[in-house]
Amino acid sequence: MVKEELLGILRTRFGDNLIVDEEVVRAYSRDMSGVQGAAGGVIRVTSTSQVKEAVDFARDHGVPLVARGAGTSLDGESVPFDGALVLDFSPMKRVLDFDVDNHLVTVEPGVVNRELNNYLGQKGFFLPPNPGSWEMSTIGGNTSTNAAGPRSYKYGSFRRWVKGLEVVLGTGEVTRLGHYTTKSSSGLDLVSLLVGSEGTLGLFTKVVLRVESLPESRVGVIVPVSGVRQATKAVVELSRRPWLGISALEFVDDKCISALNAVYGETLPEAPAALFLEVEGSRRGFESRLEELLNTLSGFELVGDPLYEENVDGMWDIRGRIAFALGKLYGENRYRDDVAVPVSSFPELVSGVSRILEEKGLEYAVFGHAGDGNLHLEFDRTKLSAAELDSLLRQIFGLTLSLRGTLSGEHGIGWLKLPYVDLEHTEEAINLMRSIKRVFDPKNILNPRKAY
Template identity: 35%
Template sequence: MDKVLEISPADSLARVQPGVITEEFQRAVERENLFYPPDPASLKNSTLGGNVAENAGGPRCLKYGVTKNYVLGLTAVLPSGEILRTGSRTLKNVVGYDLTSLLVGSEGTLALITEITLKLIPLPESRGVIRLGFPSVKEAVEATVQILGSGVLPSAMEFLDQSALTEVSRFLNIPVPEGTTSLLILELDGRKEAIHADMETLLSLVGPRTTEREFSFDPSQMESLWTMRRQISPTITNLGLHKVNEDIVVPRSRLSEAVEWINGLAKEHDVKVVLFGHIGDGNIHTNFLLRPEQLPLTETLLTALFTKVVSWGGVLSGEHGVGIAKRPYLSLQLSQPEIELMRGVKRVWDPQNLLNPGKIF
C-alpha cells in the first residue's frame, strides 16, 4: 500500500496509502509547488502510516506543527474487520468527536490505517540557514528565548550541547572554533527578501553572544551547515556504547536548568550523556550512553529524569511515543483517571486487545 492516490492543488490536499515513504511524498508534492512540512529524521525510511500512528514531528515542527496538524481524514480497519472513515476533505470540521485526532498518535493500538488524507500548504519560495556558536548552553538557551521573542519564527531551531559537539567534531574531523561549547542551527523560509531581513535581525540581536556565525542561502552550503546536527546519530552509534535514547520536552523557560540537571545526573552515575535536538520546542534528545556493566542503571536514570521533567511541567516524550519502553513510566506523567479513560477507549475500539497488545498500557 505505497501509492499516492491523489494530489489536489485546488483542495490543497493529498490522499495516500500508508506505505508511502515520507520523503518521497514530500518530493512528489513539491513538484506541484505544495509543501508537507513534518520531517522526522527517519523520513528517508519512515512511512506516512507510521508517521500518523506515531504523530511524528521533526525540526520544522517549530513553525509548522506536527503530523496531526496535517491529517484531515483517515480510512481505517477496525479489529472487527469493519471499515471506518473519519474526517473529511475540508479544512474545517466540527461534527461529532474528532476520531481522526484520536487515531493520530494511537501507536497502532486502535485501528489499522489504510488511507490518509493530508493537508498541504504552499511551498516556501526559498530557505536560509544560520549556524551560531556559543560559549555555553546557557547562552544558547538565552539566545533561543531572545530569538523566539523577536517576532521572527525560524522554520527550525536545533541545538548541540558540548558533548554532542565534541563527539561529532571528532567523528567528522571538523574543528570546533575556539571557545564554542554549544551550537544553534536555525533555518528560515519564505520570500527571499524577508529571509534576508530576518537573518539580519537575528544576527544583530544575538550576534554579540556568539563565538561563531555562519549563514548561507546556497543549497549545498546550507547542507554543510546542517552536517553536524545530521551526523549526531551515526556519531553516537559509532561510539559502540548502549544508547538509551529519550526525547523529553520541557517548557522553554526550563531548558537551561534541564541541561545542567541532566548533566549532573549523568555525572552522579558516571554515565556519558549527549544532548541535542529541537531547542525551539523544548524537545531535548537525551542519550545516555552506557557501558555493558552500567545497563542496570537504566531504570534509575529514567525514573529520575522523567520525575524531574514532569515536575517542571514537561512531558516524557515529544516524538517517540510510549510504545513498550516507556510503558512502565506512564503514571509519572498521566493521572490514574486519565489512564483509566485511555484504557476504556482501547476497550471500546479493540475489545479483544488484538492490535499492538502491550503497547502504551
C-alpha cells in the same frame, strides 16, 4: 511462534508475502530502540484488503499484530512480543491523489517522509513535519506516533496535518475518518484520537495530509556557540521574536558535532554547542529579518561565523543523522529518548539532565528541537543495572514533570516508557485510555502491552 497449523492458513492466504525465515523474523523483532522482541512471522501487506484479512485472522485465532513502517521508533513501538505477527507496510508506498487546489495529498502508509517531500517539492509544496528520521521513516509510522521534527517549531506535529484516515480497526471493520474542509464542528474528532495511538486502536491504510506551499525564501543557518547554557538561553530569546520568520530552531552539543564530522565527513565548526536554524518567508524584508536574528544571537557568545545553507533539506538530512553518528562513534548500547517542557524551561531542563548524568559518571549527548522545548538525550547504559537505569530515568522524568513537561514530545511511549506513564497521567486518565482501546480493539490484538 505461531503454531504450524496456523502458519499453514497464513501461507494459503498470503503466499510469498508471509515470511517465517528465522533470521529475517529476528531482524523484524527489533527496532531502533534496541529492544529485542519475538515475532511469530512477518506479513508484507500490499493492500487494505490484506490488512483486513490479517486482522480477521488475528482476531479469530488470538494472535497479536504489530504494525511496522521502517522500524525507526526509539521506544519500541514496533517491537513484537509473544509471537506477534509483524505487518510490514513498506510495500504500500503509493501517492494516491494530490488535490492541488485544496492542498491535500492522499498516500499509503509506507511512503517515506523524505520521498514524499521530494515529490511535493517538484510541485511547489511541502509537508512541514520533518522528523529527524525522515530519510527512512514512513508516513504511517509518523502518523501513529504523532511525529514531529525541526519544522514543528513553526508548523506543529503530525496531528495538525492529518485530515483523514482509512483505518482497519481491531474488529476487522474498515472505516474512513476525517473531512476535507478547512474546518468542521461535526462529531468527535476521531482522526486526532488515532494519530499518536501507536498502532493500538487501528491500522492505517490511507492517510490524507494537508500540505503547504513552499515559501518564497528559505535559508539554513548553523551558529557555533561558546557553551550549552548560552545556546539554550539563546533559544528562549529567539522564541520571543516570532516576526523573525524562524521555522526551525535546533540545538546540538559538541559530541553531536564531532560525531557528524567523524562519521559522515561533515565540516561543521567544532564548538561546545551549535544552533541549527531555518528562516523562511516572503522575499520582502527577508534580509533585514536575517540581520536582526544574527544581531540577537551576537549577545550569546558566538565562537565563529555563522554558516549559511541554501540546501536546507540537506542540512536537515545531516541533523537527522545524529543518532546514527553517535551510535557508530560511541557504540549502539545507548539509551535514546526524548522529553519536552515549555520552551521557557528548556535551559533548566538541559542543565538538570546534564547534572543528573554527570553525577552518574555517564558519557552522554544532548540535542533536540529546542524551539518547542523538546530535548533528545543519549547516554551509555552498559554500566547500569536495570534497577540503576530505572532510578536514573525516574530522576529525569521527575525533573521534566516538575517543569510542567511531558514524558515524550514526539517519540511516543511504546514499550520502554510504559512503566512510567503513571508519573504523568492519573489512574483515571489511564483507565479512560484503556476503555477507548476496548472499543476499537475488543480482543486486544493490536500492539498489546504498549503506550498505556
